[in-house]
Amino acid sequence: xxxxxxxxxxxxxxxxxxxxxxxxxxxxxxxxxxxxxxxxxxxxxxxxxxxxxxxxxxxxxxxxxxxxxxxxxxxxxxxxxxxxxxxxxxxxxxxxxxxxxxxxxxxxxx
Numbered sequence: 465x466x467x468x469x470x471x472x473x474x475x476x477x478x479x480x481x482x483x484x485x486x487x488x489x490x491x492x493x494x495x496x497x498x499x500x501x502x503x504x505x506x507x508x509x510x511x512x513x514x515x516x517x518x519x520x521x522x523x524x525x526x527x528x529x530x531x532x533x534x535x536x537x538x539x540x541x542x543x544x545x546x547x548x549x550x551x552x553x554x555x556x557x558x559x560x561x562x563x564x565x566x567x568x569x570x571x572x573x574x
Contacts, residue, residue: 466481470497470501470529470530470536471495471496471497471498471537472540473495473540473541473544478544478547481493481544481547482549482550485550485554490554491553491554491555492554492555492556492557493554493557494557494558494559495540495544495556496559496560496561496568497536497537497540497560498560498563499533499560499561499562499563500563500564501533503528503529503530504529504530504531506529508528511529533560534560534571537558537559537571538573540558541556541557541558541571541573542573544556557570558570558571558573
């Protein structure tokens, strides 16, 4: 299990997936995001402003705040599927976990 804010397929997550598939034989990947995510309540610009008020260090170029959950998840699935170091035979699927209902819904990604 690899966990991060927003369920993002970051470079480091993809690196871990490459290792897992090549060294451990992982054949299926599930990317799961959830409803009521804190990233739904803020934009990248608002987050940047909030953090900049507290510290004047170099910030990430984006926080990947979520505006369209289904599309956001589809983008992450596609990023993993299209990685040239991951076999096309590896199954990559995306799901949204509904916090209130306790249910998992698959998001179809073409």
